[in-house]
Amino acid sequence: MKIQELSVDLETYSDVDIAKCGVYKYAESDNFEILLFGVSVDGGDVVVYDLACGDTIPKEIMDALTDDTVTKWAFNASFERICISNWLKKHYPDKFKGYSIPEDPASKYLDPASWKCTMIWSAYMGLPLSLEGVGAVLKLQDQKMKEGKDLIRYFCSPCKATKVNGGRTRNLPEHAPDKWETFKTYNKRDVDVEMAIKQKLSRFPVPDFVWDEYHLDQKINDRGIMLDMAVVENAIAFDEKSKASLMVAMQNITNLDNPNSVVQMKQWLSENGIEAESLGKKDVAVMIKDTTGDVADALKLRLQLAKSSVKKYQAMQNAVCNDGRAHGMFQFYGANRSGRWAGRLIQLQNLPQNHLPDLADAREIVRTGDYDMLQLLYDDIPDTLSQLIRTAFIAKPGYKFIVSDYSAIEARVLSHLAGETWRSEVFAKGEDIYCASASQMFGVPVEKHGINSHLRQKGKIAELALGYGGSVGALKSMGALEMGLTEDELQPLVDSWRNANPNITAFWWAVDAAVKEAVTMRTTTEVGNIRFIYKSAMLFIELPSGRRLAYVKPKLGENQFGGTSVTYEGVGSTKKWERIESYGPKFVENIVQAVSRDLLCFAMRNLSHCFICGHVHDELIIECREDASVESISSVMGRTPDWMPDILIRGDGYDTKFYKKD
Known part of the structure; x- marks a missing residue:
């Protein structure tokens, strides 16, 4: 048989x-x-x-x-x-x-x-x-x-x-x-x-379609992505050389045996009139602004020494296989609250951005091993090597990368689900959401390089920090104070954003009420085309795609503020199985990220005939022949699925011989 x-x-x-x-x-x-x-x-x-x-x-x-x-x-x-x-x-x-x-x-x-x-x-x-x-x-x-x-x-x-x-x-x-x-x-x-x-x-x-997504994920992991090992190995050697010279420079300034030692460095700073509670990167960056002379120079050198770019290059060296490619970099369903992927080995989801105007030139200097030239042209070698990490991923000979991503995907999904029509109109016209948000918040026109342009930054940080119920703390975590905003401006900024987005704010609490009702009454509730289902001691959130998010043993309890919230069992921030507290805006974050993930999966399936070799939340990296068209790939990215036909999404792309953030 x-x-x-x-x-x-x-x-x-x-x-x-x-x-x-x-x-x-x-x-x-x-x-x-x-x-x-x-x-x-x-x-x-x-x-x-x-x-x-x-x-x-x-x-x-x-x-x-x-x-x-x-x-x-x-x-x-x-x-x-x-x-x-x-x-x-x-x-x-x-x-x-x-x-x-x-x-x-x-x-x-x-x-x-x-x-x-x-x-x-x-x-x-x-x-x-x-x-x-x-x-x-x-x-x-x-x-x-x-x-x-x-x-x-x-x-x-x-x-x-x-x-x-x-x-x-x-x-x-x-x-x-x-x-x-x-x-x-x-x-x-x-x-x-x-x-x-x-x-x-x-x-x-x-569901069968999720198994199909898993099989596509396995093909992408099997395919892998090529590494330029000359860049990788020279970057590691350059980093070692640079760190040695930075250490000598710090020793010359401080006369310390080991200026990398937190204890020794704090003592030296104290002797120079600065009491430092922490020598974390953010704290050192703040201290530099308030110091001059040798102290400022020593702190700048410490920041350069703290750059951990070499770890990514070492991870590449560890992972590269006999075919010159890194395989197995994506964990399907690694984030089980949304079903998004998690990074493995080199962690493509967590790479520094690149802002060097002459990126290709800097890359070539490292690739050819010319340390003296790099030292001559670039003041901060660790930062330069950090910005070049992405460029170590290359297309195989005779091929190129087409990198295509969704523009502001989470903002688009959130606006669509909540019915915040003014935002959807901004996306339909191809306008800047940060300018439009600032304009809506402050009641004046805002242009990126024109009238009231100074307000765009406030619109941007509000968009990034406040979409999922965030308040003053979220703005601070996003670096609002470092960007020049004052403490007094933060709460008014929260209020302005919420007033400008009443449907999103209402959506948070509609979801909160629907979850509580489903759990309390052990029933099924709906908000728009999202369903909340209680079944067999599980809460399921059914997305427009038909995929479900699962929450184990949900129940109502008292939160830290004395109010009622839903808790469930899951792997928490401690990486242990524990009871986790949640509420409407947090469930909305799960939903929006999950729908964004499903849209990317839809694009991946439509482009499965191509050699997809990497992806990051809203972006696909495709290895293709030289004559492949960016426009055709991006147009496929812009297609909408039957389960959300009127969502406004757009694929933006570029081609390149090495990976970068365009």
């Missing part, structure tokens, strides 16, 4: 650090191997094949691994799929079957279309992203074995050579037979737990 479904879990060995380098580099190591292969066929008993001790996987299971009609399940399935891809190519090349066209780097891996992931299912339900965490929250009868971490450390990574272990650099089954038997039990238990998660969540299936 033909196999319909496999549930798989692997235990593997590699000399590559997976935490630093990712699974793609981990699995392509010459020393990579699969030790244990735990599998259940069609929901049957789990069998562990001990490959390290000579077991072989039966032919019917081998065939099922490359049969696209057989569904393969795993927790964090990308690990299993990439490991099995490399293992097949190495040991059973005749069995391996890739996908896509040969020009596509994604063709080196098994097709993700027949793989499904219980970690993604858990994330869709608002649960943790770890097998142990999900098992604990769901109170499964069988839990992940706690001995696992020690066993993985013992068998799956190189060990330090000592006299006691006879100088070996790897632990094999024969070195600890009892531990090995426990390891096999651990492998079996993981498959059992994964299957129990599927069973427990079976009442809440993930």
Whole structure:
């Protein structure tokens, strides 16, 4: 009888650090191997094949691994799929079957279309992203074995050579037979737990279109993005040289042994008449404004030393694979409150912006390794290297990048959902939302480089800080005081923005009331085309796309101000499972970011025939041939889905040989 479904879990060995380098580099190591292969066929008993001790996987299971009609399940399935891809190519090349066209780097891996992931299912339900965490929250009868971490450390990574272990650099089954038997039990238990998660969540299936999005995400991770390793390696060397000279310059000014030491630096500042509570970047920047001479010079040097740009270059060096590309940089559903992606390894979502007018020239100086020229032309080498981080991502030879993004996507979605028509008219005319917002707030015309232009900055910071119920604290967090606004201006700015956007303000509290009613009455409520559903101790927010956001065990409680708010269980700011407090504007933020994400997904599906190799919230990076048109890509970005046909969105794009913020 033909196999319909496999549930798989692997235990593997590699000399590559997976935490630093990712699974793609981990699995392509010459020393990579699969030790244990735990599998259940069609929901049957789990069998562990001990490959390290000579077991072989039966032919019917081998065939099922490359049969696209057989569904393969795993927790964090990308690990299993990439490991099995490399293992097949190495040991059973005749069995391996890739996908896509040969020009596509994604063709080196098994097709993700027949793989499904219980970690993604858990994330869709608002649960943790770890097998142990999900098992604990769901109170499964069988839990992940706690001995696992020690066993993985013992068998799956190189060990330090000592006299006691006879100088070996790897632990094999024969070195600890009892531990090995426990390891096999651990492998079996993981498959059992994964299957129990599927069973427990079976009442809440993930929609097929979300699985389609996951499969597209896997293709993008498989494709990867090329790195210019000359830029990366020279940047690391330049940073080291620069830091050494900056340290000498600081020592000459301060006469300190280690001017990087917070204790020593605070003492030196105290001796020079400045009592510093903190030497954080923001605090040092403020101090520089109030100081002169040696103190100001020393603080400026400290700021340069604090630039952490080299860490991104080191992450690139760690992640780059044999094909010169970084793979696996995007975690699907990494932010389970909205379903947005999270960054992994190099963290494309968190790169410094570039403002150098001669970016290409600076990049070329670093690429060719001319440190003296860089030092001659640029005062602040750490800042220059920081601005060049994006440019280390390059299109492969004969290709270019087209980078296309949505203009002000969250502001557009929020305006559309709340029915704030004056804002939608601004977007329809292609006008500047910051100027329009300032004009609406202060009742005067505002032009970017014309009349009342000084008010645009107030409009901008209000737009960025206040759309989700933010107040004075949000303005401060956005840097309002550093931009020159005074304390006295902040509350009036909040009031002006809210008065100018009454429908958005009303939308916050309509959502707040709908959530409370759904949870209290255990019913379904609606605000516009957003539905709030209470079912089986879960709150679901159904978006226009049909996708649902999930909140575990919601209930009403008293908030810190003595009012009533909704709380639910989730992974909080402490990274632990805890009860989280929320309210209308916060739910609106989740909804707006989730809808913005769904619009980007719609564009990704429409452009799936292209080589998408990266994306950041509102932006796609596409590797394409030289004759590809920016206009055609941007026009596809501007298409609207059936579920929100009248949203005003616009794709803006440019082409480039290296990634940058245009």
